Amino acid sequence: DTAVSQTPKYLVTQMGNDKSIKCEQNLGHxxxxxxxxxxxxxxxxxxxxxNKELIINETVPNRFSPKSPDKAHLNLxxxxxxxxxxxxxxxxxxxxxxxxxxxxxxxxxRLTVT
Amino acid sequence: GxxxxxxxxxxTLSEEAFLTINCTYTATGYPSLFWYVQYPGExxxxxxxxxxxxxxxxxxxxxxxxxxxxxxxxxxxxxxxxxxxxxxxxxxxxxxxGRRALTFGSGTRxxxxx
Numbered sequence: 632d633t634a635v636s637q638t639p640k641y642l643v644t645q646m647g648n649d650k651s652i653k654c655e656q657n658l659g660h661x662x663x664x665x666x667x668x669x670x671x672x673x674x675x676x677x678x679x680x681x682n683k684e685l686i687i688n689e690t691v692p693n694r695f696s697p698k699s700p701d702k703a704h705l706n707l708x709x710x711x712x713x714x715x716x717x718x719x720x721x722x723x724x725x726x727x728x729x730x731x732x733x734x735x736x737x738x739x740x741r742l743t744v745t
Numbered sequence: 746g747x748x749x750x751x752x753x754x755x756x757t758l759s760e761e762a763f764l765t766i767n768c769t770y771t772a773t774g775y776p777s778l779f780w781y782v783q784y785p786g787e788x789x790x791x792x793x794x795x796x797x798x799x800x801x802x803x804x805x806x807x808x809x810x811x812x813x814x815x816x817x818x819x820x821x822x823x824x825x826x827x828x829x830x831x832x833x834x835x836x837x838x839x840x841x842x843g844r845r846a847l848t849f850g851s852g853t854r855x856x857x858x859x
Contacts, residue, residue, distance in 0.1 A: 671851070676847065
């Protein structure tokens with residue numbers, strides 16, 4: 632059973648297109664996250680939702696729009712893709728509070744913009 | 746703001762050598778500290794964690810101790826194997842202002858040679 636899953640695993644598209652990445656977790660967590668990993672492996676938080684409420688919104692172009700239909704799902708929609716958006720995008724989930732709040736990561740979506 | 750500094754890699758060791766990867770942090774309040782590992786082509790896996798000063802996290806022969814006086818969380822393993830070759834990330838999270846997002850170091854690539 633996959634704890635945090637993402638689709639698609641690979642995404643190749645052209646500049647200017649709009650694309651979405653989907654994430655689902657079956658761990659019963661109340662908080663989900665999107666991270667971006669650049670070509671140098673540096674990881675940075677983009678967004679976080681807690682029980683469908685946006686709680687973290689870092690300095691990210693407004694072409695990126697997250698949506699959380701329920702606490703088990705978090706999607707990322709990207710409009711007007713640019714070359715610089717090429718990266719690996721990771722979804723993660725955790726409890727927001729309590730004793731155990733480590734984050735569990737999905738396998739990543741490698742986005743290549745040509 | 747929060748930050749994590751890791752030693753630059755790659756670190757190249759022979760099998761059965763002793764491993765240390767240095768990690769220091771800057772944070773407000775009392776952060777929790779984590780080591781994540783990323784094997785080639787995969788997502789991040791939690792390796793170990795520590796939630797308060799003097800805690801020692803351990804897993805799969807790896808250890809790290811939360812040192813508040815030196816703001817450090819160095820990763821150690823007594824005898825590395827070829828299968829330990831991966832990128833290792835030190836990270837922290839803080840509940841300050843309700844955030845739980847992870848702040849990552851830049852990652853350290855470990856290469857273990859037979």
